[in-house]
Amino acid sequence: MKRLIFLIFCGIYSFSFAQVPPKPYGPVPSARQLEWHKVEMYGLIHFTPTTFENKEWGYGDADPKIFNPAQFDAEQIVKAAKAGGLRGIVLVAKHHDGFALWPTKTTEYNITKSPFRDGKGDMVKEFADAARNNGLKFGVYCSPWDRNSPHYGTPKYLEIYREQLRELYTNYGELFMSWHDGANGGDGYYGGAREKRSIDNTVYYDWDSTWSITRELQPMANIFSDIGWDVRWVGNEKGIAGETHWATFTPKPAEGASAAVPGQANYPESPVGHRDGEFWMPAECDVPLRKGWFYHPGEKAKSVDELFSLFVQSVGRGAALDLGLAPDTRGLLDDGDVEVLRAFGQKIEETFKVNLLRAANLRASNVRGYNSIYGTKNLIDGREETYWATDDDFPTPYLTMTFSRPVTFDIFQIKENIKFGQRIEEFTLEAEENGEWREIHKGTSVGARRIVKFDSPVTATRLRLKITKCPAAIVISEMGLYKEWQAQ
Numbered sequence: 258m259k260r261l262i263f264l265i266f267c268g269i270y271s272f273s274f275a276q277v278p279p280k281p282y283g284p285v286p287s288a289r290q291l292e293w294h295k296v297e298m299y300g301l302i303h304f305t306p307t308t309f310e311n312k313e314w315g316y317g318d319a320d321p322k323i324f325n326p327a328q329f330d331a332e333q334i335v336k337a338a339k340a341g342g343l344r345g346i347v348l349v350a351k352h353h354d355g356f357a358l359w360p361t362k363t364t365e366y367n368i369t370k371s372p373f374r375d376g377k378g379d380m381v382k383e384f385a386d387a388a389r390n391n392g393l394k395f396g397v398y399c400s401p402w403d404r405n406s407p408h409y410g411t412p413k414y415l416e417i418y419r420e421q422l423r424e425l426y427t428n429y430g431e432l433f434m435s436w437h438d439g440a441n442g443g444d445g446y447y448g449g450a451r452e453k454r455s456i457d458n459t460v461y462y463d464w465d466s467t468w469s470i471t472r473e474l475q476p477m478a479n480i481f482s483d484i485g486w487d488v489r490w491v492g493n494e495k496g497i498a499g500e501t502h503w504a505t506f507t508p509k510p511a512e513g514a515s516a517a518v519p520g521q522a523n524y525p526e527s528p529v530g531h532r533d534g535e536f537w538m539p540a541e542c543d544v545p546l547r548k549g550w551f552y553h554p555g556e557k558a559k560s561v562d563e564l565f566s567l568f569v570q571s572v573g574r575g576a577a578l579d580l581g582l583a584p585d586t587r588g589l590l591d592d593g594d595v596e597v598l599r600a601f602g603q604k605i606e607e608t609f610k611v612n613l614l615r616a617a618n619l620r621a622s623n624v625r626g627y628n629s630i631y632g633t634k635n636l637i638d639g640r641e642e643t644y645w646a647t648d649d650d651f652p653t654p655y656l657t658m659t660f661s662r663p664v665t666f667d668i669f670q671i672k673e674n675i676k677f678g679q680r681i682e683e684f685t686l687e688a689e690e691n692g693e694w695r696e697i698h699k700g701t702s703v704g705a706r707r708i709v710k711f712d713s714p715v716t717a718t719r720l721r722l723k724i725t726k727c728p729a730a731i732v733i734s735e736m737g738l739y740k741e742w743q744a745q
């Protein structure tokens with residue numbers, strides 16, 4: 258009897274032990290950041306009187322009457338974004354020129370003073386509605402620098418700015434992002450003063466308190482700034498994250514600067530981040546679809562192949578792609594922009610439609626607790642929540658993929674389950690050739706998504722993934738092999 262009880266006890270013990278999921282490693286994403294990661298690609302819309310002046314930075318003195326987009330159609334813009342595979346829209350509700358696209362009570366310099374909808378328009382609302390009607394998330398960018406406000410540089414302006422955020426946070430539903438740039442201070446109109454105003458950005462905006470308003474009124478809004486907070490700037494406007502990209506990051510001040518505040522970040526470290534970073538603060542790679550953030554006649558959209566390459570170098574490195582969209586003076590996206598977005602969206606859709614790895618037999622050198630709930634079948638079930646994990650003392654396993662007939666691919670994809678943190682530090686992919694393993698790729702960080710794009714197609718019947726450096730048990734959600742799709 259004693260022996261039986263002992264055996265039952267052992268059985269229960271080993272069963273429950275084998276069920277224990279891995280412990281998270283390092284900083285992990287918050288619920289709001291997990292939602293942001295799912296978006297992957299979104300658009301950043303710049304459209305103010307500056308568009309009508311054909312400038313990139315409005316001085317703050319443009320007559321509101323020039324803002325007259327007679328054919329404005331938020332649906333046309335949002336639908337084009339959606340066709341491009343973008344899952345969210347961030348609207349520049351106020352740029353450096355200070356013109357508010359919503360009927361704000363905080364400044365006279367706003368959309369009600371323009372001919373748009375006979376002074377009764379609210380463009381923030383039109384974009385928010387169009388985004389939601391089409392299943393896209395919505396966010397706002399309200400520039401802290403305001404070249405129109407006579408109060409810019411005084412404590413009163415900070416009150417005005419915070420009130421603008423409150424209006425944007427309360428009247429337009431749930432926001433997925435609150436976007437803040439680091440450009441602040443310089444010359445401007447400032448209510449007619451036409452002078453240069455500089456502020457001390459280590460104290461002026463008092464971001465800790467300002468962002469506590471964001472947290473209170475929009476708890477799911479990811480705060481973006483150049484030093485991070487929820488999401489960090491990647492440090493360039495090319496749309497490219499580091500080949501190695503750690504979602505973990507410790508904001509540091511620029512060389513010679515006294516504090517890590519927006520406008521004074523250590524940008525050279527932003528593309529890669531910090532392996533031992535204190536916070537989960539993945540990078541956003543922002544880049545305009547055309548040359549400028551605002552529409553300028555004569556400029557044109559990037560090609561589908563350029564966009565696809567940026568996608569691989571941003572989303573494919575575990576970061577996000579924020580693509581600038583610039584409506585023209587009609588208030589519409591140019592036909593060429595619409596077409597390129599459609600073709601880009603189609604390319605992504607078609608490329609990732611069929612996971613060729615599904616045809617393979619997968620064998621791992623270790624599965625956590627010999628338990629099939631952590632088995633390799635989870636790698637190809639198309640579900641992010643299921644994963645292949647190893648035992649804690651087995652962080653460098655390998656996985657053999659065997660096909661019954663040769664497979665040809667030029668994209669290898671791997672995704673960690675980031676709820677458990679970012680774990681993998683090095684991996685290699687090998688293909689079997691005449692009975693010998695040949696290394697075809699050596700990689701580093703994985704994170705939310707790692708896309709490896711080969712210059713030319715690889716054909717193989719057996720492949721082997723080796724995790725060569727990882728500080729804890731691996732937790733891989735999905736893996737895949739694909740063939741880049743080309744329009745005929």
Ligand code: FUL
Pocket residue numbers: 301313314438439440543550
């Ligand atoms: C920058 C701004 O200065 C640019 O005009 C643009 O809005 C870009 C997205 O952010 O900080």
Ligand code: CA
Pocket residue numbers: 635636637638639640641642643644734735
């Ligand atoms: Ca899975």
